[in-house]
Amino acid sequence: xxxxxxxxxxxxxxxxxxxxxxxxxxxxxxxxxxxxxxxxxxxxxxxxxxxxxxxxxxxxxxxxxxxxxxxxxxxxxxxxxxxxxxxxxxxxxxxxxxxxxxxxxxxxxxxxxxxxxxxxxxxxxxxxxxxxxxxxxxxxxxxxxxxxxxxxxxxxxxxxxxxxxxxxxxxxxxxxxxxxxxxxxxxxxxxxxxxxxxx
Numbered sequence: 278x279x280x281x282x283x284x285x286x287x288x289x290x291x292x293x294x295x296x297x298x299x300x301x302x303x304x305x306x307x308x309x310x311x312x313x314x315x316x317x318x319x320x321x322x323x324x325x326x327x328x329x330x331x332x333x334x335x336x337x338x339x340x341x342x343x344x345x346x347x348x349x350x351x352x353x354x355x356x357x358x359x360x361x362x363x364x365x366x367x368x369x370x371x372x373x374x375x376x377x378x379x380x381x382x383x384x385x386x387x388x389x390x391x392x393x394x395x396x397x398x399x400x401x402x403x404x405x406x407x408x409x410x411x412x413x414x415x416x417x418x419x420x421x422x423x424x425x426x427x428x429x430x431x432x433x434x435x436x437x438x439x440x441x442x443x444x445x446x447x448x449x450x451x452x453x454x455x456x457x458x459x460x461x462x463x464x465x466x467x468x469x470x471x472x473x474x475x476x
Contacts, residue, residue, distance in 0.1 A: 311383045314416040318376050321415050328408055330367045333377055341374035344474055345460060349378060352472075355388045355452050357463035358444035360476040361397040365408045369476050371462050372412075379417050388459070389413070390421045392433075392447035421451050440465050 285305065287295070295301045326332055345352060354375050356364075363369030375387045389412070398409055413420050429450070436446035445465040452459035452471045460472050467473040 310416075314383070315380055317415050318379055318417045321411050321417075322373060322376060324411060325373060325408060328405065330373070331370075333370055333373055337370045337374055338377060341371060341378070344371075350382055350384055351458055353386045353388055353452075353455055353457060353459040355390065355448050355455075355459050355461040356393065357390075357448040357461055357465060357476070358393040358396040358400070358442065359464050360462040361389060361393060361409070361412070362400050363476050364412075365397070365401050365405045371474075371476060376415075376417050387418050388421060388451055388455070389418055390444065390447040390451045393444040394420055396442070396444040421447070436468065439468055 295304060322333070342349060345354070356372055356375075360369060360371055364372035372387070375385070379385050379387070394409065394413055398406060401409060412418055433443070433446045433450050436449045437443050440446050440449060442465060445463055445467065448461050448463060449467050449471045452461050453468075458472070460474055461467060462474050462476050464476045465473075
């Protein structure tokens with residue numbers, strides 16, 4: 278997509294900060310991206326409640342923060358198949374809690390490996406699949422693309438033999454090979470090098 282130019286009038290305090298040498302294009306672009314993501318997440322959380330999922334409580338958020346630890350920004354949060362299915366069926370609030378935290382922690386990243394999303398579609402009733410559609414396209418969520426390198430397929434295959442499921446194997450691979458520490462939400466026994474939390 279080609280870049281486009283716009284003329285923007287900024288409040289004096291913002292303009293003064295940017296005049297000090299900050300990259301105006303990056304600053305404004307990031308601010309708009311964060312706002313678009315906030316709006317999309319807020320809309321999605323409201324859609325989840327309209328679909329019949331119980332609202333998130335302060336206790337849900339506090340429990341989630343305790344689960345991931347004090348510095349949640351340390352990790353990429355990876356959601357395995359069962360965590361995604363639990364999300365759309367209402368038996369787990371961990372994915373919605375992660376999305377809600379993005380509103381306060383804009384650098385937090387939620388990852389749903391592609392195979393996990395595919396498995397979740399297969400296990401989700403048709404009347405709830407729209408929540409998966411919206412989740413997959415939400416800017417607060419990154420759906421990992423398949424790596425074309427055949428060596429990756431071998432690695433995931435070996436992990437599948439260890440974990441027992443393709444989705445769990447893909448989630449483990451994303452956690453091991455990702456950029457920075459990751460925490461996987463799963464109820465599957467994971468390889469010892471993967472930091473996992475129950476869904």
